[in-house]
């Protein structure tokens with residue numbers, strides 16, 4: 327268990343299936359994610375089973391985000407880690423919409439980045455976000471991510487192409503904002 331201020335991070339468990347299956351089939355949650363096709367229960371069970379059976383490491387950084395009372399509200403992970411370049415490309419989903427805009431996403435990211443910098447020895451993290459995903463961009467800026475580029479018409483969704491922003495944060499920038507680990 328990795329402790330944040332509002333949340334804790336823990337490994338995914340196969341028992342998380344009901345929530346994860348509901349979230350990834352909620353079109354409002356996946357509106358800005360690369361998940362355009364509905365996902366069957368079996369496909370999701372297979373995916374989650376494999377994640378839960380794989381020890382956490384550079385190759386598997388999937389964490390469940392839990393509130394302090396143990397409610398599972400979302401997931402955060404690195405889609406890719408490049409140990410040689412000491413960087414990771416991350417993704418986050420607060421799947422329970424009732425927890426949006428209450429600071430849980432930012433705290434999950436600060437906690438996840440603290441782990442990435444202090445335990446995995448990464449030096450940078452980055453992400454891509456739809457340019458019209460205002461809540462996510464506000465959350466990332468609050469954490470300290472800065473815009474590093476604009477990928478024009480990088481994603482097709484809901485009948486149109488949308489730009490995406492490439493955002494990144496360096497370990498030194500993170501520590502200047504959030505302090506060094508204890």
Ligand SMILES: CC(C)(COP(=O)(O)OP(=O)(O)OC[C@H]1O[C@@H](n2cnc3c(N)ncnc32)[C@H](O)[C@@H]1OP(=O)(O)O)[C@@H](O)C(=O)NCCC(=O)NCCS
Pocket residue numbers: 354355356358359400418419420421425426427428429430431432433454455456459460461462464465468
């Ligand atoms: C993106 C996401 C992880 C952010 O987590 P969160 O817990 O909602 O974010 P936070 O509450 O920490 O921060 C959101 C900020 O955006 C602000 N915000 C909300 N809606 C906004 C809008 N339309 N325009 C601008 N800011 C907005 C909030 O007020 C908050 O800022 P504040 O704390 O200064 O008031 C979460 O909303 C989510 O998972 N959404 C669905 C999936 C998704 O889009 N994932 C990201 C893909 S790149």
